[in-house]
Amino acid sequence: MTAAGRRRRETVRMQAAELFEQKVKPTEVARRLRVSRKSAYQWHQLWRDGGVQALVSRGPSGSRCRLSPRCLEKLAAYLEQGPAAHGWVEDQVWTAARVATLIGRKFHVSYSVSGATRLMHRLGFSPQVPARRVAERDEQAVTTWKEATWAEVKEPGRPAGATSASRTRQASPAGRPGDAPGAGAAAPRS
Template identity: 90%
Template sequence: MRMQAAELFEERVKPAEVARRLRVSVKSAYLWHQLWRDGGREALVSRGPSGSRCRLSPRCLEKLSEYLEQGPAAHGWVEDQVWTASRVATLIGRKFHVSYSVSGATRLMHRLGFSPQVPARRVAERDEQAVSVWKEATWAEVKGRGRRAGATSASRTKPGSPGGRRGDGPGAGAAAPRS
């Protein structure tokens, strides 16, 4: 996009028009114009992705991918077989002595083709058969029937007004003369 901007600047197109044509902010267009004026096309060449560099070497990234393939149980998490971002951050700290935040571990996992999982929060002693029996037998009684259709009110002290009564509509009091 910056190279397109450079071409337009060379054609003497104003920065505001460049912003409109390229669908970027006017501020960006003026910044690019200043860079182009000072250094020509070379000043607008991309310098690669921004952000901090990865703190793991390519060899360490390869090793981390292998560890993730082995699964959490191979590294001490036996309660379930999901890689959470928190676990991956801990694993990186243990294996490579490098500190990663949970969000940083998430980005790293995506980069390696993995996605962090959220473990299901279920009690180990849960009896699925008892749960289904309760749902069929007891839930219908406990749930009860919903409210009947009709006029309701959000007020705790004023019941729903019957529909169609004169003077109940919005702005009804505005037409009445004051005495």
């Protein structure tokens, strides 16, 4: 959630507290403030147990950053230097896995790939996905193959009339060929 979203949410909770003090029921609070009834009831419970102070935000949720502000500055500088400066010379791409490895090497702190991604976004970077292409790839040969060979070997799709409009209803057993499984099931009982 963004900082603006958190501020709005806290403002709404404070409005809810004012309404609770005026003896307005949680269902009416939910309607007036355009929030779910579940949120209104949870806020009402918090308000009853701890007053307005119980509804004050405690800051963003989640675990705190394991790198100090100084380490974050260093990490940003390392990312600015590029991957080649840190041993990844095959391409100039910062992947989240590489950033997690870099954090482990430089700061001796373990980060998951998703944690490294969040940290990169926090620093204004985004992880890149390297294009896996062969260096010797011949684009002209690929285009020629797609236009000539692929058109010949590609199997045609199913004709439009071969599909059923209803996937939930089985075909009638009476319409099956005599040697098909279950064909005898349609015979009337005597």
